[in-house]
Amino acid sequence: MxxxxxxxxxxxxxxxxxxxxxxxxMSAEKPIENSIKxxxxxxxxxxxxxxxxxxxxxxxxxxxxxxxxxxxVSEHFxxxxxxxxxxxxxxxxxxxxxxxxxxxxxxxxxxxxxxxxDKNIGPSPNCRGGFGx
Amino acid sequence: MNILTRSIFSKPTLIRRxxxxxxxxxxxxxxxxxxxxxxxxxxxxxxxCGFSNAVVQILRxxxxxxxxxxxxxxxxxxxGIKDFSNWPTIPQLYINxxxxxxxxxxxxxxxxGELIETLEKVGINSAxxxxxxxSK
Numbered sequence: 001m002x003x004x005x006x007x008x009x010x011x012x013x014x015x016x017x018x019x020x021x022x023x024x025x026m027s028a029e030k031p032i033e034n035s036i037k038x039x040x041x042x043x044x045x046x047x048x049x050x051x052x053x054x055x056x057x058x059x060x061x062x063x064x065x066x067x068x069x070x071x072x073v074s075e076h077f078x079x080x081x082x083x084x085x086x087x088x089x090x091x092x093x094x095x096x097x098x099x100x101x102x103x104x105x106x107x108x109x110x111x112x113x114x115x116x117x118d119k120n121i122g123p124s125p126n127c128r129g130g131f132g133x
Numbered sequence: 134m135n136i137l138t139r140s141i142f143s144k145p146t147l148i149r150r151x152x153x154x155x156x157x158x159x160x161x162x163x164x165x166x167x168x169x170x171x172x173x174x175x176x177x178x179x180x181x182c183g184f185s186n187a188v189v190q191i192l193r194x195x196x197x198x199x200x201x202x203x204x205x206x207x208x209x210x211x212x213g214i215k216d217f218s219n220w221p222t223i224p225q226l227y228i229n230x231x232x233x234x235x236x237x238x239x240x241x242x243x244x245x246g247e248l249i250e251t252l253e254k255v256g257i258n259s260a261x262x263x264x265x266x267x268s269k
Contacts, residue, residue, distance in 0.1 A: 082238050090221050097221040103184065104222060106237055125183025125236075128175065 032065035032096055039092050040072055047111050048073035054105070054124055069105040069124055073114040082108070156213035168255050169199035170227040172214045177201050184236040185224045191243045195252065196260030229255040 036051050050071040055064040070089065077085045085108040090097065105124045164170050175181030177189045192199055204211035204223050218225055218232045226233045228251055233239065242248040249259040
């Protein structure tokens with residue numbers, strides 16, 4: 001049977017683990033993902049936004065923020081060809097792209113296009129080992 | 134590290150600009166040398182990146198002949214093409230000297246038929262178009 005002291009000790013460890021896990025889930029651990037979300041929201045006022053961290057699909061350490069996919073619906077894309085929509089987003093995310101973001105897959109639609117399309121957006125292709133080499 | 138070397142290393146854009154003029158000229162030559170030019174990671178027979186592979190597969194389906202340049206073998210080209218196209222990622226496709234886009238855009242053009250039209254405009258018959266015609 002465990003003494004009271006060791007019981008308290010164990011429960012403290014459990015609390016510690018709980019808080020560590022909670023802190024890990026908090027935004028501070030995803031600075032780039034959050035900054036992408038912020039910039040998209042402020043500049044493009046999207047009616048739909050999904051920022052996916054796809055880094056786990058690649059040859060990078062766990063919890064990396066290197067590969068992202070953005071699905072964004074905004075009226076700012078009206079009358080802009082696809083190329084210009086991508087460039088608009090790339091320009092907004094210049095800092096992120098120069099500081100660690102290595103791949104950025106983009107689906108950029110107006111709400112009219114978004115309503116008309118099937119929303120089945122597959123994952124980006126898997127890595128083939130070229131990263132960092 | 135003394136102040137001089139530190140200031141040189143802290144200004145990558147300056148260094149880049151010093152040799153980018155030459156690289157730009159070379160890239161201009163590359164993108165106009167063939168009708169279809171692809172800058173990718175790896176080679177078409179063995180792409181080293183899923184996005185590059187996707188573009189290679191699309192071009193293969195359309196039966197397009199193209200020049201491919203492996204940016205992993207040339208760091209100046211890897212950075213140079215990003216600056217040249219104002220596009221931060223690889224792969225990058227050029228048709229008739231004009232920048233078309235990366236993997237997402239090409240996949241889009243493939244799906245909505247735009248790629249067949251774009252190729253046709255520069256005198257390339259897509260294999261997918263020839264397959265479609267008899268059924269029309």
